[in-house]
Amino acid sequence: MTGIRELLLSRIRDVADYPEPGVMFKDITPLLADPAAFAALSDVLADIARATGATKVVGLEARGFILGAPVAVRAGLGFIPVRKAGKLPGATLSQAYDLEYGSAEIEVHAEDLTTADRVLVVDDVLATGGTAEASVQLIRRAGAEVAGLAVLMELGFLGGRARLEPALAGAPLEALLTV
Numbered sequence: 009m010t011g012i013r014e015l016l017l018s019r020i021r022d023v024a025d026y027p028e029p030g031v032m033f034k035d036i037t038p039l040l041a042d043p044a045a046f047a048a049l050s051d052v053l054a055d056i057a058r059a060t061g062a063t064k065v066v067g068l069e070a071r072g073f074i075l076g077a078p079v080a081v082r083a084g085l086g087f088i089p090v091r092k093a094g095k096l097p098g099a100t101l102s103q104a105y106d107l108e109y110g111s112a113e114i115e116v117h118a119e120d121l122t123t124a125d126r127v128l129v130v131d132d133v134l135a136t137g138g139t140a141e142a143s144v145q146l147i148r149r150a151g152a153e154v155a156g157l158a159v160l161m162e163l164g165f166l167g168g169r170a171r172l173e174p175a176l177a178g179a180p181l182e183a184l185l186t187v
């Protein structure tokens with residue numbers, strides 16, 4: 009795992025003052041462009057999906073789609089997109105939240121999750137935890153259980169883990185990297 013972590017970390021680019029002054033943006037596009045690194049990441053996240061007993065993978069728009077979809081395929085699970093407001097055509101559940109730079113609202117198709125589901129949420133970055141917390145609230149409101157949250161990287165100084173732990177209620181929060 010140490011070798012994989014070093015590989016993943018080496019493929020994340022720091023971009024200062026993006027999208028606004030004071031933010032150090034963690035750009036995963038070099039990782040996505042490296043097939044060995046992207047495959048290794050997908051394999052580790054799929055192992056987490058299996059270990060949590062998840063029945064579905066939720067990916068958070070947009071980067072959570074890119075990371076979550078191969079995890080769902082590898083683990084043999086359905087993939088459910090949680091989208092920014094106004095993008096899903098069917099009946100939705102919505103949740104507003106704040107993030108490191110601004111505020112937003114996310115939605116899921118109400119019919120995509122049932123009381124029989126255990127859901128692993130996948131995303132690239134855990135920053136303030138606002139996005140992940142809103143996704144957990146959506147999943148619970150849909151009647152499903154949260155199996156866990158798996159992210160490529162956690163920005164430890166923003167305190168997202170402490171914010172999320174009460175919402176996760178014992179479900180695991182797996183961050184492959186902490187920066």
Ligand SMILES: O=P(O)(O)OC[C@H]1O[C@H](OP(=O)(O)OP(=O)(O)O)[C@H](O)[C@@H]1O
Pocket residue numbers: 068069070071072106107108109112131132133134135136137138139140168
């Ligand atoms: O922990 P938080 O403070 O909520 O921040 C983390 C979220 O911010 C980024 O998404 P963003 O909303 O920028 O969307 P994008 O993936 O479409 O760029 C990132 O991909 C996470 O989803």
Ligand SMILES: Nc1ncnc2[nH]cnc12
Pocket residue numbers: 031032033034035107108109133135136163
């Ligand atoms: N610093 C950051 N880099 C990349 N994605 C983020 N989402 C929230 N904060 C972020």
